[in-house]
Amino acid sequence: MMRISAAVEALVPEMTAWRHHLHAHPELGYEEHGTQAFVAGKLKEFGVDEVVTGMAGTGVVGVIRGKRPGNRSIGLRADMDALPITELTGKPYASTNPGRMHACGHDGHTTMLLGAARHLSQSRDFAGSVVLIFQPAEEGGAGARKMIEDGLFERFPVEVVYGMHNWPQMPLGSFAMHRGPVMAATDEIRIEIAGKGCHAAMPHTGVDPVVAAAQLVSALQNIISRETDPMDRAVLSITAINAGSAFNVVPDTATLKGTVRTFRADTRKRVVGRIREMVEAFAKAFGVAMELHHREGYPPTINHDEQAAFGAEVAAGIVGEPNVARDQLPSMGGEDFSFMLEKVPGAYIWMGVGGAEEGRILHNAKYDFNDAALPVGVSWWTGLVERHLSAG
Numbered sequence: 001m002m003r004i005s006a007a008v009e010a011l012v013p014e015m016t017a018w019r020h021h022l023h024a025h026p027e028l029g030y031e032e033h034g035t036q037a038f039v040a041g042k043l044k045e046f047g048v049d050e051v052v053t054g055m056a057g058t059g060v061v062g063v064i065r066g067k068r069p070g071n072r073s074i075g076l077r078a079d080m081d082a083l084p085i086t087e088l089t090g091k092p093y094a095s096t097n098p099g100r101m102h103a104c105g106h107d108g109h110t111t112m113l114l115g116a117a118r119h120l121s122q123s124r125d126f127a128g129s130v131v132l133i134f135q136p137a138e139e140g141g142a143g144a145r146k147m148i149e150d151g152l153f154e155r156f157p158v159e160v161v162y163g164m165h166n167w168p169q170m171p172l173g174s175f176a177m178h179r180g181p182v183m184a185a186t187d188e189i190r191i192e193i194a195g196k197g198c199h200a201a202m203p204h205t206g207v208d209p210v211v212a213a214a215q216l217v218s219a220l221q222n223i224i225s226r227e228t229d230p231m232d233r234a235v236l237s238i239t240a241i242n243a244g245s246a247f248n249v250v251p252d253t254a255t256l257k258g259t260v261r262t263f264r265a266d267t268r269k270r271v272v273g274r275i276r277e278m279v280e281a282f283a284k285a286f287g288v289a290m291e292l293h294h295r296e297g298y299p300p301t302i303n304h305d306e307q308a309a310f311g312a313e314v315a316a317g318i319v320g321e322p323n324v325a326r327d328q329l330p331s332m333g334g335e336d337f338s339f340m341l342e343k344v345p346g347a348y349i350w351m352g353v354g355g356a357e358e359g360r361i362l363h364n365a366k367y368d369f370n371d372a373a374l375p376v377g378v379s380w381w382t383g384l385v386e387r388h389l390s391a392g
């Protein structure tokens with residue numbers, strides 16, 4: 001039995017229409033011009049006190065002040081970008097932008113924060129201010145970092161910041177909060193291997209980059225399985241091996257690509273350092289030239305204890321204590337809300353939306369955000385605000 005207020009329940013038809021509009025018009029990171037105009041237009045229509053566009057290009061920030069005076073503040077963040085996927089849902093509101101799709105439910109995230117904006121701008125039943133953060137480019141573009149670089153927290157200082165992601169592996173009417181680590185640090189690696197091509201029947205006349213690459217792929221796993229404390233968490237996945245094209249030619253070069261996922265800063269540094277050492281050693285051992293290219297992705301997403309407990313408590317007020325996991329195991333995925341949690345205390349929660357049992361999972365061409373979750377998410381946002389800003 002979920003506790004959703006009549007005022008929030010009344011927003012459902014309108015929110016569903018917004019969600020379907022956003023779903024039909026997905027835009028990739030930093031291209032969210034239509035979404036930005038839609039969000040800013042709605043916020044102005046609701047009478048939100050300040051509406052600022054242009055941070056990180058396509059970002060939108062709204063500020064709502066409560067009817068009671070107060071200097072306290074809270075930030076709520078939603079991501080707006082879609083993915084380069086061709087939609088296969090067959091829904092009447094399916095993507096009208098070829099090769100673009102809201103397959104991660106960010107259309108739902110944007111809609112729920114708009115719903116909260118609508119409710120809070122009417123009720124204003126709090127003391128202080130709410131900063132609504134609609135960020136671009138969560139999917140690899142580090143839109144959160146860009147907004148911070150553009151002065152988000154200087155211009156709109158907040159005491160705390162919260163984020164949310166829909167989670168199809170958990171049933172509707174449930175939430176999961178993490179104590180500490182939520183999502184991993186993401187790093188990309190590319191290893192370029194240069195040997196000397198030759199006739200495959202006469203390998204001794206060249207230097208084979210394929211054999212060197214193959215042995216390196218296996219050896220790299222040692223860094224995780226033998227050198228990393230099993231109670232720590234790390235993943236190293238080589239995800240691409242490219243070399244050659246013929247049956248009887250040893251190619252000149254080979255390229256490996258992969259990702260490294262970690263939680264602790266020292267583990268992250270050590271794993272990448274050990275990859276570099278192995279690359280250098282293998283180059284020497286196999287007589288090839290090897291070069292490691294490393295690109296730092298998102299930092300780990302780490303919840304702050306006090307805000308994680310508070311966010312879980314608000315969730316329990318909506319769906320009931322038994323439906324809130326307060327000590328969820330982290331995921332090795334990445335999330336750029338991490339940049340905000342590095343600057344401001346806060347927490348990031350998973351909201352159950354169901355659907356995974358039918359194969360509808362995030363980043364899948366058949367994914368569609370569950371509209372029944374809209375009032376649940378709005379209730380969490382408004383609950384955080386009304387409780388955090390209950391007294392000036």
Ligand code: NI
Binds near residue numbers: 104105106138165
């Ligand atoms: Ni996402």
